[in-house]
Amino acid sequence: MAIATMNNETDTISFDQMKTQIDRALEELAIKHNTFVSEPYIGFEKGFTKISVSIPELSPALIIQCLGIIKDHLEHIRIHAFSDGYYAVQALNKNLFKTENIFDNLKIEFSGLTTNFKIECTKKGNLSQEEINCINALVYKAYSQAKENPVTRLIKHGASVYTDAGGLDWNYIAGYEEVKRTIRESIILPLKNPKVYDSIAEITRKTFETNRPKAILFEGPPGVGKTTIARIIAKEVQVPLVYVPVESIMSKWYGQSSQNLAAIFDACDDIGGSILFIDEIDSLAGSRDQNMYEATRRILSVLLRRLDGIGAISNTIVIGATNRKQDLDHALISRFDQTIHFPLPGEQERASIFGNYAKHLSLEELAKLAAASNSLSGRTIKDLCEQTERRWARKLIIKNLPPSPPPFEYYYHTVKSFIAAQA
Template identity: 45%
Template sequence: MWKQLLLRQRTAAMAAVSAAWTASAVTCSSDDKMTPPELTAYLKRNLAAFRQEFAKSHPNVPTHPIQVSHQTNVVRLSFQSPSSSTDTPVHRFLRAVGTPVEVVPSPTDDTLNYIFTDASGSFQWLPTKSKDNLFVLFKDLPISRTEADAVLAAYTHAYLSHRPVTPKASSEGAIATLQQLGLDVYDSSTSGDLTWDALAGYDEVKREIDDTVVLALQNPSFFENIAKHTRARFESNRPRAILFEGPPGTGKTLSARIIASQAKVPLIHLPVESIVSKWYGESEQKLAKIFDACDQLETGAILFIDEIDALASDRSSGTMHEATRRLLSVLLQKVEGFASSQKVTLIAATNRKQDLDSALLSRFNLTIRYDLPDKATREAVFHRYAKQLTDEDLHQLAAATATWSCRDIKELCEYTERKWASQVLRKQQDSPVPSVEAYVVAVEHYTAKRPATSITSSSVHI
């Protein structure tokens, strides 16, 4: 019911604007024929009257003109029309002009040519590279008032039926699409600011990312201005596709979230399992939809693909499944498109760079290496999750975990806290926080229980 009411209200508003414009429009005899200068003046006056009425009930007044050009005995009239019009100008023009036409498909593309049966002219409705479409009329001179009014009717109807999509609505729709496809969307405006303090250690990696990625996203014009003054042919110097490589648990995902937070754009996290499907062709369709939805985010975004090696293994091995080959083809095409994107940055992570397809590797214009944390970084991670320990305690624990990742250390500290809490509840411990000995026991426990993980045997001496 409410939809029908809104439709009736909108139709009434459109009719009111159309009627008011018709009443105020500049008129002349129906038999009048116009020269190009007269036609230009006639269109200009009537467009001004239409825009004045349009502005009374619409916030965005159309500014596109009706272009008039002529050669010898033929005049060309054209105007841009919003692609979101509910009806094309073709229908309104045909009703208004009253001259029969023959529809002839173009021999070179998918467009149609509308040719007047009296051989007095033709018109086309053409898609363009922009978000608008183009209406073009070729007509023998002189042109009649009826024909000029038909062009005006097509123009006014195109904008009266236009339902603009605001950037906010476009972004909200894109985010909803991404979430329906199984992706996680992290928005810094709602989840809070995230800084490099959240990632312990890795000072050189942080500095490299800040210098080449974060600052470029925060100051795009400044970076591109340098490129304009240094390159013979301008192209953006900002990285559009970035590869994070290194062992699991070294901070790759967290770094992507920090970059998005610092750049004030959403992070779109694409887990590999979200696009895998048993149905033929569905996986690559979902992947294409994900990239297309990201491109609709008006504020820009970071698209983060974790474990990209699962999607893009090396084709030269000869063992690639046909479904994976099709998926890789879509991925290559979309990543290539990111090179010209001004809004979306792709970050992919892998711990098996050697297994990635060479064609995909060539599309990344920046690679950041995450190694297992050095001793200083391990001390920093232990301090983050066990701040009650002394510097000597941290030094000894870091020495005992030489092959551990940051995630391993975090999990160790969480395990230690849980064990300590249970002992306090059983009256086996008095201190509210774990002692260094408790962490030593946990290291020995993890080493014995997880020999096949990134944690290897280490002797602990306190």
């Protein structure tokens, strides 16, 4: 049971002055935290001052911190109630043996179980400056402690969060059997069976540390399915995919990008399990521009430290993607447990990719398209199939024909002209 002195009755502040001070403090709070603070109730009822302020949330951790604040401002207090959703603190008389009228002293109540969280203060007569300061400090604490939902924080810091892969599955990616097998073995298996990996590490290591992969690099030319596969992995292991395009974070948050990246890592930990997909990681390697270089250096150092810090306790797994592994900082490359190379599709694979986007064509026709499309990526193949469909659709509309799929010649023509234009 704790303790506090009531201030002298003489040093109380007038009701109007108190109201002004509290109103002003809440306005400053709203600006500082860039948040909405609802208007407090400040009234005088039957000789008692009553103040009620809404707060974003109420947790036992917050209450412990608030008790510390109350102790800093009031000498003798008694904890009146300490139960889920209701906590009350009563200020005592200066002379602890004097118990009469203690309920006229300041009483601070915290309430709310799932919603309508608030701090309410009542006291007979006016409050002292110390008591007003105490109330303001409590409200400040409640607001600064309340963390926004991690997904909201991620979005605020420039990441996108995908919680489903929009109908994507492994069949969506044609070919790439070797890549798929490696990913199943080195990412999916550990993510789905963490306990097996951890118990091995517990037996083998003098000091426990995880043997699960923490960071994996996807490397390969543009349009070969790196991003798509990351989304499929997230769907398969049923964790959110946090997508961070480094380039846009750097340009959008110029100067602040390193803090943003750090905040993104924190929010991922708070989600309690996610795949953090850092795309275009090579943009950290680039630019000679002096100012940009400084920002790049800082963001890189955050990344290096965070990759080191992802240990047994974190359920975040980082996947980095790059088109230019050769340009990446060596310290960065060495932080990745494994690199998975995504090559351009071979001829067989191109035939399967065409098969995904033009399933009505025969195997021979698909083989002809594959032979004609040397060195094209999956993305380009998909684009060419779409172009063909649009060209065909225009023709159907003009000739007023019923829907049908484009014939082989249309595809072949699109591919041939694309290759010719490239040469």
